[in-house]
Amino acid sequence: MVAQFPWLGDLARVAVLLNPASGVPDAGASGVGGPLLWPTGEPWPECSLGHWVYHRDPxxxxxxxxxxxxxxxxxxxxxxxxxxxxxxxxxxxxxxxxxxxxxxxxxxxxxxxxxxxxxPCTDPVAMVPVMQLRACDAPRVFEGRDTDLLQVLWCPNDHDREDVAGGYPYGGPRLELRWRRSAEVGLTPATPQQPRRAADGYIPRPCTLSPVEAPDFPEHDELPEDLRDVVEAWCEDQEWDYHDDFACLDGWKVGGWPSWHLTDLQRITCSGTDCGRRMQLLLTMDSGGDPSLHVGRFGELRVFVCPDDPGHPIALNIQ
Ligand SMILES: [Zn+2]
Ligand SMILES: [Zn+2]
Incomplete structure (x- = not known):
């Protein structure tokens, strides 16, 4: 497809579609919701923020x-x-x-x-592993980082909007990334403890991954204005639908482009000190399918990272 869109140049990104399928992954492999490698002696992450709960009062x-x-x-x-x-x-x-x-x-x-x-949180909640990704399964994500193992953990509860998401309106699970070197001494398979409290739909079912690279194009609104008509005309000519056939691939993916089907396009910018760079999509986690998550209105939770400084805060957005 990339060859057919020569005008789009840099706008074509390569996403890694993760294709999660039910099954318990090996602790050292890429996977969703399963055991993972954890440094001996590093405390398991916990969340001590306030958690939103349903109240019913007569x-x-x-x-x-x-x-x-x-x-x-x-x-x-x-x-x-x-x-x-x-x-x-x-x-x-x-x-x-x-x-x-x-x-x-x-x-x-x-x-x-x-x-x-x-x-108010009286007793911290253990975070749960959402995903572990090895560099061999998605090498581009690790470019420029001196690491080869990415772990995504979250607190499986709803939170106050002020506390999560890097300032964007979102009140779901609080998420942490751990970038590691798999050769690190003392990494051993860990079976995480169960969280004391978890909202429905926030505990992913264990899945193995079958990563596949695919070209991914930005949403129409994100194209430079002078290209929009060119692309539309070309698609019409070829009887393609730009959005359905080329842009913002669905499902669990690493990299690629985020779709903005529920809101208008939001330019997510980095909240790091004196930064303000436009952030890039790192990971999309989808509701349903084998991981059986339910985020937002059965939507997608997306993790954005700063392209300049891996130490800058992440941002989360839900569609
Ligand atoms: Zn929490
Ligand atoms: Zn930044």
Missing amino acids: LSAAERREWQEMDEARKARARNGTGAHNVVTHEEAAAQERIMNGASALDMRTWERISTRPD
């Missing part, structure tokens, strides 16, 4: 009566033709807001307010 008898009376009044107005079924008065809206008290939903079978809010 309405009082008086609140419930008030809510039901408002419902009845609204239905009566609809029957009498003095108002549409779903129209609430200003007074009713204010009363409902007071009863909801900041909760996001009301369960009308159990009459409970449902809300999520952070619980």
Whole structure:
């Protein structure tokens, strides 16, 4: 495909599609959710941030009566033709807001307010291994880094947005990267401890990987303006669909281009001191499939890194 897009030049990146498939990987191999190599004596990472949890708290008898009376009044107005079924008065809206008290939903079978809010962490939570990647399976990722083993771990809970993601709006698992040298002395297979608390969908099922390199192109909005029409016209001519056939490959991948199908294009910039460089996509983790994760609205969690300084903070984004 690269040859067919000579105009795109540097915009063509090579992504490594990871193709996770159910199976427990060897501790020394690339894999998802499995055992990994860990330096003897290095403490297992833990998370001590506050964790968002679901709370259900029942309405009082008086609140419930008030809510039901408002419902009845609204239905009566609809029957009498003095108002549409779903129209609430200003007074009713204010009363409902007071009863909801900041909760996001009301369960009308159990009459409970449902809300999520952070619980202070009283007992740190063990992080879980999400992925281990060896340089032989994705050499480009390790270019310029004096390492050949990448480990991705996360705290399998929701967090306050201020605490994770390098300043971008995201409140999911807090993620850490560990870049290592596999020849390091004392790396031994480690079976991680179970986290004390984990939200549904944040514990990946063990998978082996079958990495394959593939050319990946940026989303339409990310193309230089003078190229957009050229590319569109060429695709139309050849009966290709640029986005479906060439851009932002789906699934678990290393490198390549991020798609922006839920939001407009966001230029993720580095929060490192005096940096501000546009960050590059390192890793995309997808919901569903064999790893059986559920991130965002069954979407993709993407990890961005600074192209200049591997020591700068990572950024996370969900689509
Ligand atoms: Zn945490
Ligand atoms: Zn930077």
